[in-house]
Amino acid sequence: MIVVKFGGSSVRFELPSAVELTERLWDAGDVVVVVSALKGVTDALLGLARGEERLDRLVGLHREHAERHGVEPSVLSPIFGELEGVLAGREKFPCGEAFTDRVLSFGELLSARIFAEALKRRGLSARIVEPWELLVTDGNFGDASVDLKVSAGNVSLVEEVLDAGEIPVVPGFVGGFNGMVTTLGRGGSDYTASVLGRLLGWRVLIVSHVDGIYTADPHRVVSARLIPFVSRGEALVASRLGMKALHEKAVSAGAEILLAGIRNWNVGTVVGERSSGIPVVVHRVDGESAVISVVGVDSVPGWDARVRWEGGVPYVSLRVPRARLGSYLVRIHDAVTGGLFDVRAFPSRAGGELSVSA
Ligand SMILES: Nc1ncnc2c1ncn2[C@@H]1O[C@H](COP(=O)(O)OP(=O)(O)O)[C@@H](O)[C@H]1O
Ligand SMILES: N[C@@H](CC(=O)OP(=O)(O)O)C(=O)O
Known part of the structure; x- marks a missing residue:
């Protein structure tokens, strides 16, 4: 069902x-x-x-x-x-x-x-x-x-x-x-x-x-990877800070949410109790500048940014010129995922364990 x-x-x-x-x-x-x-x-x-x-x-x-x-x-x-x-x-x-x-x-x-x-x-x-x-x-x-x-x-x-x-x-x-x-x-x-x-x-x-929630908007960051499990707390903070794959109020409503792609029907991400512990880089445009936030980390290597917490989830935010959003997104994404994130260490999608069935 x-x-x-x-x-x-x-x-x-x-x-x-x-x-x-x-x-x-x-x-x-x-x-x-x-x-x-x-x-x-x-x-x-x-x-x-x-x-x-x-x-x-x-x-x-x-x-x-x-x-x-x-x-x-x-x-x-x-x-x-x-x-x-x-x-x-x-x-x-x-x-x-x-x-x-x-x-x-x-x-x-x-x-x-x-x-x-x-x-x-x-x-x-x-x-x-x-x-x-x-x-x-x-x-x-x-x-x-x-x-x-x-x-x-x-x-x-x-x-x-x-x-x-x-x-x-x-x-x-x-x-x-x-x-x-x-x-x-x-x-x-x-x-x-x-x-x-x-x-x-x-x-x-x-x-x-999109097949699920990626480490950054996959249309902007080609090296972005799918995150198999995202906790409700992480999803809530990420969507509130601009992540477009899922509406903030949908997370608050409390149901277990599976995200899948229309072309392959693979379930890429499950939003519920579990977390993969992988950061999500999100962004929102604010006039002539843009705010990039990294959810799930307390620092970004090489960047001086203060950690904030919401519902037990840490995140940092950085304001950048809007015109340079694309390049900043890639740099920040690679800085937070580069060392800790070996793609081979994670299944590329949760579809291996979970199939779309009623
Ligand atoms: N971290 C992220 N992970 C997945 N998608 C993201 C992320 N951040 C932004 N997006 C965007 O969310 C959008 C959701 O898919 P889309 O096909 O536009 O939705 P809909 O089917 O509701 O029209 C995609 O365009 C994708 O680029
Ligand atoms: N049609 C509405 C509601 C909606 O959820 O759309 P979508 O699923 O395409 O983001 C909107 O554009 O805001």
Whole structure:
């Protein structure tokens, strides 16, 4: 039994693989699917809410995506009709933030519809579960937190779908508060999955373009290596300091999280009790400078930086010019991993011990 979450890159660029993985997991046991909006769509919806984006571009993008994957585009028409109504009725919302959140929620609603239809095309039964019915939030528009106690009472909405032999497809990133839609913060679909994992008592599989958590962003540091086990404390600090592979709130929700790549389905990292004791180099941009932090160490050889602690996890941070972020990342990564980190001493991925199964 597993909650599987597909990120924006996976649903936009690797939909057949995501659907096939879901089918394999479903063959092995119960599955709940959580999807993000197609990559780039949440930003486009933000533009739409601000009057800076055209609706027809979004309609075209989704219709084309549906068609490419054998899904009849007209299934999306009622959702676009609803979005048009929302855009025309801005004054009905109590505040601008409530309007924006409602508009943003359409990205996940559209991708869930396409995903559910794609599952049906493979002969599987699937049903969308309304996320605002399932996850009750604190009403903090744009960055809402889920009330776990209250939401626990709604898990039956997922169980009913499973009992009917159907795969529940839950649009991520969205919850509800007093009849209004609230979003859970950018990147918040991980959080949706983790909350569902916690409420159901199931493990969570986060599937994205990367196989797991690396010693640094693998798109920036070619020598970065996968870390098989990352403790919740380490993951929390790393995501808070800018590590993009996993949302901070997803870690806090407390479920055991497996991270896997969409192309090979290998589980590269497990986030839970265990730690591999390997540092993670993370970064975030802050205006004209960038802050590089190394999580899991109390010093960086050759750099004068003060150690800080959070939840028993040490880390050091260094501010560098933004324009030189790339070269600093490589230098710092190699300084902290070079001596202590013999790649051969660690399995390159936890997949050797753990396979993706429900
Ligand atoms: N330490 C890290 N380990 C793994 N990925 C990282 C790390 N730091 C940043 N990232 C970034 O996190 C992103 C997560 O994958 P992505 O495919 O963008 O997610 P999604 O499927 O949700 O769109 C990758 O683009 C990767 O470059
Ligand atoms: N679509 C939302 C939520 C999300 O989690 O997306 P992704 O899984 O693509 O990071 C966002 O862009 O913020």
